[in-house]
């Protein structure tokens with residue numbers, strides 16, 4: 001049999017066994033294995049890495065099989081380049097594998113500034129998401145959003161996992177954006193639409209202290225925020241109006257309900273859900289003059305980060321129209337969202353965007369979009385020009401001008 005035939009069969013079989021990888025990865029995260037390996041490697045002077053026996057000795061277990069089980073798990077992760085792996089022979093002739101932190105696994109550690117993909121992994125492996133995934137078939141046949149079909153109510157603990165996951169993932173991306181993207185230079189003001197706890201604006205303003213930040217979010221989010229230097233917290237509904245600014249940021253534009261996690265199951269959440277589903281939702285466009293007016297001279301820009309991928313096309317156009325009204329002639333919307341390639345791409349970035357698209361389909365009923373689709377939404381909202389400025393960790397930065 002040819003090598004090609006063998007590989008094709010192995011590819012098919014690996015689909016059948018594809019659950020092994022997420023199972024092992026999630027378990028390694030739960031056992032804190034990446035952190036343990038990192039610490040052991042540092043103790044070792046950063047050279048050799050850690051053996052399964054050394055790793056399992058740091059787990060709270062008496063199981064004599066633990067080292068062997070850890071070894072088999074880490075071997076699989078190393079096969080996917082999630083860890084480095086080498087073989088060493090001790091003086092006594094014992095041959096063993098040693099595992100180290102590689103360029104990929106460093107994202108699963110928690111940096112001092114809180115940046116990490118670890119929490120996103122906990123979020124995606126949460127039972128609430130597992131249950132939602134099992135509703136995908138019903139959603140295809142019957143319509144609806146799988147997450148909503150699977151959950152009449154949301155576990156309150158899921159909310160804090162969600163918020164932590166968003167924030168720690170966002171730090172990694174924003175740090176890199178601030179290193180490479182120059183579009184914040186020269187702005188007097190920046191509106192972060194759906195800015196959540198304001199940490200994105202805080203990082204931007206740390207680098208550009210002359211920018212006046214406006215953190216715009218739903219009332220239940222804004223009401224819990226403490227004042228922050230250089231940032232004005234404004235509450236409102238972006239589908240009704242957006243405060244005026246030099247630029248508007250739409251970044252990781254998040255979920256209808258998971259972000260407003262604290263309101264899940266509450267009366268407010270019910271009201272919001274009813275409003276969201278009502279026919280007046282999309283047609284409502286009340287400009288909050290009392291909010292916008294006072295900012296008119298200070299603000300010319302508004303920013304939108306991964307905001308769009310949670311919403312359908314009509315909702316995105318409504319939001320972009322509100323951004324248009326909030327901007328001066330020279331203003332821009334900055335969209336930070338993954339860009340879907342037109343044709344399938346087999347590299348990791350292409351696979352990631354396709355996987356994120358399914359995550360959005362299952363959990364929010366949102367979608368990832370191509371550049372062409374973003375351009376069409378912007379045009380429908382009145383903008384004349386959309387430019388892909390750069391791509392950072394699979395997230396594209398799009399500048400949208402009037």
Ligand SMILES: C[S@@+](CC[C@H](N)C(=O)[O-])C[C@H]1O[C@@H](n2cnc3c(N)ncnc32)[C@H](O)[C@@H]1O
Nearest residue numbers: 170194195196217218237238251252253254259
């Ligand atoms: C993923 S979270 C925060 C995203 C944040 N931009 C970031 O990058 O980390 C999305 C935010 O959008 C807010 N949001 C959802 N619907 C909104 C609406 N209609 N008007 C204003 N903010 C909204 C949520 O409350 C939430 O804080």
